[in-house]
Amino acid sequence: MDHSIQVSPSIRTKEGDEWKNRQVPSRMPSRIAQIRLVSGHPEVYEPCDDSFALVDALLADRMYLLEHKPVLCMEVGCGSGYVITSLAIMLGQGEDVGGIHYFATDINPHAVRVTCETLEAHGVHAEVICDNVASSGLEKRLGGKVDVMVVNPPYVPTPEDEVGRDGIASAWAGGENGRTVIDRILPVADKLLSDRGWLYMVTLTANNPSQICLVMREKGYASRIVVQRSTEEESLHVIKFWRDPDLQVGAAKDPSMATTQRTTSAVVMDSLLSQFPLLSFWRNNNNSST
Amino acid sequence: MRLLTHNMLSCNIKGVTNGFPLRLEVEKFVEKEVEFNSDFLKNMFVKIEWKALVNAARSMGYEELPEEADSSMLDSDEFLKKFHHALLELHLEEGALICPETGRRFPVNKGIPNMLLHEDEV
Numbered sequence: 001m002d003h004s005i006q007v008s009p010s011i012r013t014k015e016g017d018e019w020k021n022r023q024v025p026s027r028m029p030s031r032i033a034q035i036r037l038v039s040g041h042p043e044v045y046e047p048c049d050d051s052f053a054l055v056d057a058l059l060a061d062r063m064y065l066l067e068h069k070p071v072l073c074m075e076v077g078c079g080s081g082y083v084i085t086s087l088a089i090m091l092g093q094g095e096d097v098g099g100i101h102y103f104a105t106d107i108n109p110h111a112v113r114v115t116c117e118t119l120e121a122h123g124v125h126a127e128v129i130c131d132n133v134a135s136s137g138l139e140k141r142l143g144g145k146v147d148v149m150v151v152n153p154p155y156v157p158t159p160e161d162e163v164g165r166d167g168i169a170s171a172w173a174g175g176e177n178g179r180t181v182i183d184r185i186l187p188v189a190d191k192l193l194s195d196r197g198w199l200y201m202v203t204l205t206a207n208n209p210s211q212i213c214l215v216m217r218e219k220g221y222a223s224r225i226v227v228q229r230s231t232e233e234e235s236l237h238v239i240k241f242w243r244d245p246d247l248q249v250g251a252a253k254d255p256s257m258a259t260t261q262r263t264t265s266a267v268v269m270d271s272l273l274s275q276f277p278l279l280s281f282w283r284n285n286n287n288s289s290t
Numbered sequence: 291m292r293l294l295t296h297n298m299l300s301c302n303i304k305g306v307t308n309g310f311p312l313r314l315e316v317e318k319f320v321e322k323e324v325e326f327n328s329d330f331l332k333n334m335f336v337k338i339e340w341k342a343l344v345n346a347a348r349s350m351g352y353e354e355l356p357e358e359a360d361s362s363m364l365d366s367d368e369f370l371k372k373f374h375h376a377l378l379e380l381h382l383e384e385g386a387l388i389c390p391e392t393g394r395r396f397p398v399n400k401g402i403p404n405m406l407l408h409e410d411e412v
Contacts, residue, residue, distance in 0.1 A: 071333055099327035101294070112402050127295045128402050135412070136405035137300035137309065145337060 032059065032086035039117035040080060043110045045171035047082040049229060050202050050236055054152050055086045057200055057226040057238035062090050065198075070100055070147035074192065075126075076133065076185055078104035079171055081115030083150055088124035102126035103146075105136070107170050132164070133184050139191040146192040152202040153182045178207045186212070190219045199241040200226065204234055213239065220247045291382045291401050293346045297338055299403060301389035301396070303411040311342035312387035312396065314349040319385075324378040331373050332364050338377070347376040 032055055038047060058065065073091070075084040084104040091100055104126045106112050112130045119126055129136055154163070154171055155178040162173040163180045174181055182203070189199050199221075203209040213223045222244035229236040301309030344355045354372045356363075363369045387396040387403055394411075397404050 071330060093325070099325070099330035101330070103295070107406065109404060109406075113400060116400065116402060127292055129291075129295065129299070130402055130404040130406055132406055135302055135407045136298075136403070137302045138298055140300060141298040141310070141337070141339075145334075 031062075031090050033082050033089060033118065033122055035082075037118065037121040038080050038082050038085075039114045039121065041110045041114050043167040044108065044114045045079040045111070045168055047080055049231060049234075050152050050155075051079070051082050053227050053229045053236050053238050054083050054150060054200060054202050057240070058083075058087055058090065058150065060226055061200075061240070065091055065148065068147065068196070068198070070198075072101050072103065072142070072146050072194075073148040073150075074103040074105075074146045075150045076105050076189075077151060077153055077171070078106045078115045078126075078128070079108075079111050079152070081111075081118030081126075083152060084115065084126050085118050085122050085124060087148075087150060088119070088126060089122060093124060103129065103138070103142075105129045105131040105133075105138070107132045107164065108167060110167070111171075133181070134188050139188050143191045144194050147194050147197050149189055149193060149197065149199045150201075151185055151189070151199065153185055154178070155182065155202065155204045155207050157206050174207070178204055179212075182207060182212065183215075186215060186219075190216075190221075193243070195243060197243060201239055201241070203237050203239060205237075206234075209237055209239060213241075216241050217247060220244065222247065291398055291403055292378055293343055293380055293382075294334070294338075294377045295403070296346050296382070296387070297342055297377075299387065299396075299405060301392065301394055303389065303392060303394060303407060306389065306391050308391045309389055311339060311345070311390065313390060314346050314382060315386040315388055315395070316349050316382060317384040318382075319350045320381050320383050321379050322381055324374070326371070326374050328364075328367075328370050331370050331377070334377070335359075335361060335364060335373075343376055347380060350380050350382070352376055352380060 035047065040046060070091070073087060075087070078084050081104065084102060088102050093100055102125065104115055106115065107130070109130050112128045116128050129138070131138065154174045156172040156174050157178040158173040158175060160175045160180065162169060163175040164170060165173060193199060203212060216223060220243055221241040223239050223241045225237050226240045227238040296312065296314065299312055301312060303309070340359045344357060347355055352375070355376055381401055382398050383401050385398050387398060388394070
């Protein structure tokens with residue numbers, strides 16, 4: 001059986017009673033979205049270092065992702081559509097693995113249109129929704145069903161009133177420490193992800209990624225860095241989160257645990273830091289700032 | 291927008307308690323062939339509000355779905371084919387989704403629902 005990635009050569013659609021065959025670029029040799037086929041708009045964030053880092057992380061994990069056999073994948077903040085298109089190409093639409101369906105959301109109405117164009121240009125499909133993280137209520141009806149979630153959030157530290165503005169600013173404006181939108185996404189991601197759900201998220205050093213890992217750890221997620229990227233301007237990490245059944249969710253409820261509760265954070269932090277030596281410089285930064 | 295997606299969306303304006311299912315206003319719909327996969331359908335069945343799917347499909351002129359459905363019907367290929375068609379192959383291209391409680395209209399253009407809320411709605 002041929003396991004190479006194939007893209008259907010045409011999309012058959014019916015308008016009224018009339019069937020139409022529309023050709024799409026045949027036999028995509030690349031395993032990810034092609035930049036020349038990525039659509040654009042002045043108000044939409046173009047694929048940049050952070051987008052490439054996220055796609056690299058997904059590529060690095062591709063074999064695991066295929067073995068994972070996700071049913072539903074989702075991107076929050078799809079921008080140009082480069083990442084969700086790349087994911088759909090690298091995993092396929094699941095013809096031989098049981099059907100994979102993709103969802104993509106963005107707050108920017110221009111971005112969702114551009115995402116659709118990018119998907120179409122590559123002959124893959126995702127359901128695209130214009131949504132402000134949770135305004136569509138997806139997390140209520142689709143809760144516990146998403147097996148793979150990818151997020152390249154607006155992570156740049158900005159004044160709080162720049163968050164959620166119209167247009168391209170929504171792609172980067174992250175509020176205090178660049179955490180405002182990230183902190184809004186984390187609980188929604190927790191609701192959406194299935195028991196075997198994986199979350200890939202881009203973070204900046206200024207976002208305090210070790211603290212993000214801690215927040216997720218308290219929700220029962222283990223984490224690891226998949227990709228690290230440093231430029232003169234910023235240091236990016238793509239962190240993967242997955243539910244770890246061995247982790248206790250929330251604070252200890254048993255009163256006898258009360259004495260140890262105080263140190264839970266410290267223990268968790270230590271284990272995180274030992275797991276990821278890279279994180280130690282974040283701790284040093286934190287210490288020096290307090 | 292597939293009816294799968296319609297089945298997952300709701301109106302979340304502050305104070306709205308009954309924002310599901312959204313009523314479909316169909317200006318234009320298309321049918322797109324999607325590879326049949328029974329595992330996916332069986333997996334998703336528990337998540338689907340059947341009545342909402344039946345009515346949404348009906349608003350696109352597809353009347354083949356039974357009024358009621360339970361998991362025992364998932365053994366029938368004939369049922370699965372109809373479920374597949376309604377859930378994945380009927381797309382709302384142009385139109386709107388209407389909140390059952392407030393009548394708020396969420397436009398759907400080029401197959402993309404705009405679920406953004408205004409500032410005074412959150």
